Amino acid sequence: MPTNTFFNLPPPKREKLLQAAAAEFTRKPYGEVSINRIIQAAEIPRGSFYQYFSDKTDLFRHVLRGYDRQLETAVSKSLDLSGGRPLDLPLILFDLVLHHIQENHDGFVQFLGILRQNLGMDAGQLLNLPDIMRQVWHRADWTGLNVGSQEEQLALLDLLLSSTGQSLMAVCCGKAAMEAVRERLSTKIALIRRGVEIKEEPATC
Amino acid sequence: MPTNTFFNLPPPKREKLLQAAAAEFTRKPYGEVSINRIIQAAEIPRGSFYQYFSDKTDLFRHVLRGYDRQLETAVSKSLDLSGGRPLDLPLILFDLVLHHIQENHDGFVQFLGILRQNLGMDAGQLLNLPDIMRQVWHRADWTGLNVGSQEEQLALLDLLLSSTGQSLMAVCCGKAAMEAVRERLSTKIALIRRGVEIKEEPATC
DNA sequence: TATCTTACATGACAACTTGTCACATGTCAA
DNA sequence: TTGACATGTGACAAGTTGTCATGTAAGATA
Numbered sequence: 001m002p003t004n005t006f007f008n009l010p011p012p013k014r015e016k017l018l019q020a021a022a023a024e025f026t027r028k029p030y031g032e033v034s035i036n037r038i039i040q041a042a043e044i045p046r047g048s049f050y051q052y053f054s055d056k057t058d059l060f061r062h063v064l065r066g067y068d069r070q071l072e073t074a075v076s077k078s079l080d081l082s083g084g085r086p087l088d089l090p091l092i093l094f095d096l097v098l099h100h101i102q103e104n105h106d107g108f109v110q111f112l113g114i115l116r117q118n119l120g121m122d123a124g125q126l127l128n129l130p131d132i133m134r135q136v137w138h139r140a141d142w143t144g145l146n147v148g149s150q151e152e153q154l155a156l157l158d159l160l161l162s163s164t165g166q167s168l169m170a171v172c173c174g175k176a177a178m179e180a181v182r183e184r185l186s187t188k189i190a191l192i193r194r195g196v197e198i199k200e201e202p203a204t205c
Numbered sequence: 206m207p208t209n210t211f212f213n214l215p216p217p218k219r220e221k222l223l224q225a226a227a228a229e230f231t232r233k234p235y236g237e238v239s240i241n242r243i244i245q246a247a248e249i250p251r252g253s254f255y256q257y258f259s260d261k262t263d264l265f266r267h268v269l270r271g272y273d274r275q276l277e278t279a280v281s282k283s284l285d286l287s288g289g290r291p292l293d294l295p296l297i298l299f300d301l302v303l304h305h306i307q308e309n310h311d312g313f314v315q316f317l318g319i320l321r322q323n324l325g326m327d328a329g330q331l332l333n334l335p336d337i338m339r340q341v342w343h344r345a346d347w348t349g350l351n352v353g354s355q356e357e358q359l360a361l362l363d364l365l366l367s368s369t370g371q372s373l374m375a376v377c378c379g380k381a382a383m384e385a386v387r388e389r390l391s392t393k394i395a396l397i398r399r400g401v402e403i404k405e406e407p408a409t410c
Numbered sequence: 411t412a413t414c415t416t417a418c419a420t421g422a423c424a425a426c427t428t429g430t431c432a433c434a435t436g437t438c439a440a
Numbered sequence: 441t442t443g444a445c446a447t448g449t450g451a452c453a454a455g456t457t458g459t460c461a462t463g464t465a466a467g468a469t470a
Contacts, residue, residue: 184363
């Protein structure tokens with residue numbers, strides 16, 4: 001956690017440091033990030049940096065946590081747009097985030113740039129995805145779905161959200177074309193929706 | 206890619222270097238891995254190392270590729286055990302890998318230790334998971350499942366394998382108890398099997 | 411056998427990196 | 441004015457990486 005000294009900093013100085021940090025984390029994977037470059041860009045002396053943050057991890061965590069909120073907001077907004085229906089959430093969230101990226105809304109480009117550089121790395125641990133999932137769970141509308149138990153509901157959300165995250169990552173890494181990834185995500189949802197096993201139709205007549 | 210010089214090395218020397226590297230990669234995340242420590246442990250001079258590998262990434266790739274085969278074998282074996290049925294693959298693969306870990310079979314502990322240290326990082330890019338998926342796709346038995354198109358089949362395998370991988374990671378990172386993770390995975394498969402949407406039963410009678 | 415050629419081994423080196431610490435400079439209360 | 445304390449600062453030790461000139465060994469050639 002950053003020190004109080006950091007939070008007491010005059011906002012412009014603080015912002016400049018955070019901007020420099022975000023830029024560097026976007027440019028290089030965690031291991032190659034140079035505190036030297038950051039403090040040069042932010043024009044603060046070396047000693048000061050260590051008065052604000054205990055080390056690189058501390059800085060990284062703080063930078064990511066800033067974006068964490070934005071992700072939470074995006075999910076929340078998507079949940080509204082999807083009318084609370086879990087199965088509709090993934091594609092809406094996918095589109096929303098990519099739209100944000102295109103507009104560089106809230107610095108989303110940087111956010112995903114950082115995640116891209118640090119593929120999974122600590123992202124899963126640093127971002128509090130469990131929190132986000134719990135929030136979705138509370139607000140979800142389960143009518144029309146035969147997922148009764150809480151365990152089933154959480155498992156379903158886990159499936160849906162991790163698939164969405166995986167898809168977004170794939171796009172941001174340039175591993176595949178956006179259209180193809182979206183199509184694949186859509187197919188997955190369809191499978192989950194209808195189930196893949198052929199049912200024995202009981203001959204009721 | 207390692208140089209020919211490396212492959213021409215007397216096997217004991219080569220093994221010692223690889224062992225030292227694997228140990229270091231298990232101990233520290235990629236960014237903190239020290240080539241210094243590796244060459245000290247392997248008792249080779251600094252210059253020699255750079256005659257074998259172009260840099261740390263080169264070494265990392267080569268170490269991981271060794272384990273890649275083992276993963277492929279594990280998947281292949283699981284596919285046999287599951288009779289080629291995609292829906293049965295995840296839990297069988299999950300159990301098989303964890304069993305291997307408990308027995309430290311084929312150095313699986315180290316393998317997952319490395320992945321744990323580098324959570325996702327390049328793992329997804331360095332391990333050729335697409336290759337593994339294609340292999341599974343070729344050998345899968347689709348009878349009893351209503352996934353007709355190739356796109357649907359691939360999407361299903363994607364869902365199943367990524368869920369399995371995610372579960373294994375969760376266990377290896379100690380994020381959750383093995384039993385809970387296995388239960389969650391099992392629930393997910395069940396959902397995918399039967400589908401989550403309530404069907405309108407056409408009143409045929 | 412003498413010599414040329416090629417492959418490989420080696421550690422000193424420059425150019426970085428990080429975190430610390432003794433000291434300088436502010437700022438507010440008494 | 442004087443202290444007490446928070447904050448700013450850059451030189452520093454100890455570490456890192458990749459390079460490169462030089463040394464050595466082994467094979468081919470004449």
